Amino acid sequence: xxxxxxxxxxxxxxxxxxxxxxxxxxxxxxxxxxxxxxxxxxxxxxxxxxxxxxxxxxxxxxxxxxxxxxxxxxxxxxxxxxxxxxxxxxxxxxxxxxxxxxxxxxxxxxxxxxxxxxxxxxxxxxxxxxxxxxxxxxxxxxxxxxxxxxxxxxxxxxxxxxxxxxxxxxxxxxxxxxxxxxxxxxxxxxxxxxxxxxxxxxxxxxxxxxxxxxxxxxxxxxxxxxxxxxxxxxxxxxxxxx
Ligand code: 6PG
Numbered sequence: 001x002x003x004x005x006x007x008x009x010x011x012x013x014x015x016x017x018x019x020x021x022x023x024x025x026x027x028x029x030x031x032x033x034x035x036x037x038x039x040x041x042x043x044x045x046x047x048x049x050x051x052x053x054x055x056x057x058x059x060x061x062x063x064x065x066x067x068x069x070x071x072x073x074x075x076x077x078x079x080x081x082x083x084x085x086x087x088x089x090x091x092x093x094x095x096x097x098x099x100x101x102x103x104x105x106x107x108x109x110x111x112x113x114x115x116x117x118x119x120x121x122x123x124x125x126x127x128x129x130x131x132x133x134x135x136x137x138x139x140x141x142x143x144x145x146x147x148x149x150x151x152x153x154x155x156x157x158x159x160x161x162x163x164x165x166x167x168x169x170x171x172x173x174x175x176x177x178x179x180x181x182x183x184x185x186x187x188x189x190x191x192x193x194x195x196x197x198x199x200x201x202x203x204x205x206x207x208x209x210x211x212x213x214x215x216x217x218x219x220x221x222x223x224x225x226x227x228x229x230x231x232x233x234x235x236x237x238x239x240x241x242x
Pocket of ligand 1: 045046144150
């Protein structure tokens with residue numbers, strides 16, 4: 001399983017590289033009069049990226065009307081809750097960028113989890129092209145948890161990696177918080193997958209995955225790789241010990 005790694009001096013430069021990738025891919029789709037369908041993760045790492053995209057030099061260049069925002073996962077809370085992934089994205093980016101409301105497809109964490117997983121599955125089926133029976137995103141932006149989780153696929157529920165469901169309900173192993181999450185097969189069906197990961201506390205997990213050590217098998221992130229081979233790690237150098 002091959003991962004492409006891009007290593008940067010610091011977290012700002014790794015985020016800027018992902019911002020440049022989004023700009024490039026969104027413009028390419030606009031040229032084809034198509035939407036750029038991106039699914040974004042939550043957590044602290046993408047928050048800086050979103051703030052960067054909201055800054056003048058990106059905000060004025062990105063063809064927001066050609067981008068459709070979806071979510072990789074969402075905590076089962078109100079969108080105004082401090083733990084909401086949508087809320088974080090709105091605060092950092094969507095309140096500033098000119099993304100038309102009809103291009104924003106949040107997971108409704110406030111609704112009954114199983115019902116929302118089903119609704120979101122149907123939404124993806126109606127909005128996205130399909131391949132292998134699963135929706136195809138142009139880009140899925142992932143993070144990596146300190147336990148090797150990605151999306152809301154945690155080490156104690158690797159079954160979500162092979163689920164035939166497109167979207168499912170997960171439970172955080174420590175807090176018990178319910179989550180809505182894309183499943184492994186949906187994630188791996190994307191045209192391109194980017195992990196944006198910074199910091200020394202994830203370096204060992206990344207090294208295990210890159211080197212395919214026996215340890216790597218317990219990390220959900222280890223099983224993310226799309227058939228097209230377009231699965232990249234964008235890393236600051238603190239995250240690199242491989
Ligand atoms: C979430 C995210 C999750 C995140 C990792 C990394 O809902 O929490 O989707 O998968 O990407 O936990 O989070 P940090 O970027 O905060 O380290």
